[in-house]
Amino acid sequence: MDRRDFLKCTLTLAALAPLARLTAQTGAAAAGADAGTESGKLTRRRFRDTDLTLPLLGFGMMRLPQKNGAIDSAAGQKLVDYAMKAGLNYFDTAWPYHGGRSELFVGEALSRYPRESYLLADKLPVRSIKSLQDAERIFQEQLRKCRTGYFDFYLLHALNRGNWETVKRCGLYDFVRRMQKEGKIRYVGFSFHDSPDVLKTIAEAHPWDFVQLQINYLDWHNYRSREQYEIVTKLGIPVIVMEPLRGGTLATLTSEATKILKTSAPDASPADWAFRYVASLPNVICVLSGMNRMDHLKENLRVYSPLHPLSDSERLTLASALAAYQKVDSVPCTACNYCVPCPVEVAIPRVFGAYNQYKIDGNFAAFKKAIDALPNEGGPASCVSCGVCLKKCPQKIDIPTQMKRIAAELKKK
Known part of the structure; x- marks a missing residue:
């Protein structure tokens, strides 16, 4: 809009x-x-x-x-x-x-x-x-x-x-x-x-x-x-x-x-x-x-x-x-945590939170540092698109697709 x-x-x-x-x-x-x-x-x-x-x-x-x-x-x-x-x-x-x-x-x-x-x-x-x-x-x-x-x-x-x-x-x-x-x-x-x-x-x-x-x-x-x-x-x-x-x-x-x-x-x-x-x-x-x-x-x-x-x-x-x-391309996550725990331990709300902050301030180094600091390698690249989270998200976010997009962006720089 x-x-x-x-x-x-x-x-x-x-x-x-x-x-x-x-x-x-x-x-x-x-x-x-x-x-x-x-x-x-x-x-x-x-x-x-x-x-x-x-x-x-x-x-x-x-x-x-x-x-x-x-x-x-x-x-x-x-x-x-x-x-x-x-x-x-x-x-x-x-x-x-x-x-x-x-x-x-x-x-x-x-x-x-x-x-x-x-x-x-x-x-x-x-x-x-x-x-x-x-x-x-x-x-x-x-x-x-x-x-x-x-x-x-x-x-x-x-x-x-x-x-x-x-x-x-x-x-x-x-x-x-x-x-x-x-x-x-x-x-x-x-x-x-x-x-x-x-x-x-x-x-x-x-x-x-x-x-x-x-x-x-x-x-x-x-x-x-x-x-x-x-x-x-x-x-x-x-x-x-x-x-x-x-x-x-x-x-x-x-x-x-x-x-x-x-x-x-x-x-x-x-x-x-x-x-x-x-x-x-x-x-x-x-x-x-x-x-x-x-x-x-x-x-x-x-x-x-x-x-x-x-x-x-x-x-x-x-x-x-x-x-x-609205010029910012962020993910509409409210960090309600209903999507976790993830079967492969992706820290979904934390990934989205770090990504959204990056989209606001443009600090890629801080964004990458936040992803690298996630426990159990819980970053976006670990997502296997199992779809378990899709049934839990009240915001209807296509979480696997967003994870692939964020993982791809991390590889660009």
Whole structure:
């Protein structure tokens, strides 16, 4: 898509207005007026027609600080404590995060706080389930690991066309609703990675309390996030956003794109722009960020304390920056790590991360050094095109083809 097309299609305030009216007309869950809009206080949004409010910034537990290959519990605890003190009390974990250790960390980190003082979200790993008994066993184990008697928000994880068949076959929707009736789940939703037509099928199949979607200004058209957002908004389903920075991609732009943003707002980082972009959508109730450093946490809290929605002119500036950034031939990897372990030990996310950084800064020597430093010869040349990763990637990246391309580029210099 060229700059003209993006400027024509990007979400301006004028385009937001009809969605805001639609939200009001259909009883959608975008909560209306923000709560906590005074300076220094984290903005919160009301959940549906309840008295519950969510912090606009949520803490994603997929990318916690690490030390010696494990979660750095001490550093992670400091982040959780700082977040709680700032009013950021929404924590999102999942069964596969950090090899199953994220839930254990969350249970330990939050155990020092009264249960009613925080909101906890977890997810049923649909891809790992073969029967209803699997779901029941895993759910009870999640409660134990998280040291809780209930989850505030519970999701059917990473639904797509294939996983939706598992949900139907194993009766998983009825199961989570049964857990809700028993008081072990407050609100039921799902996270999603597939095309808009599949989302429409799932969203219309049952009543849902909320949905978690991948939305950012890069994916608004590339990943068809706009269509997805509009589908659930028309159905009155509030949105929790994941990947607002596209796996960190939108935090480090090209020099040309960064200059455009800095000229407009010298004190704002590229990440600031990305976070404000998604939070400016009226049907978004929470934006998740996987923060593993204190400076990132503080910066993100600053952006949302309170939120200042993007103006019309700022959207045009962001569109110009995106047009500049899209000149780079990068791989749309979010470093979710769902594709690993690889059967031949290719370090897939690390390869893509090094390659994308090279495309941004042009430092081939650093790129080659990063690839050479991978353990077990886990570089792109080791890929045997077995295709195991293709079924796991939520971004639908043709990983073997990309590995061949990157390996060829390494040989050129």
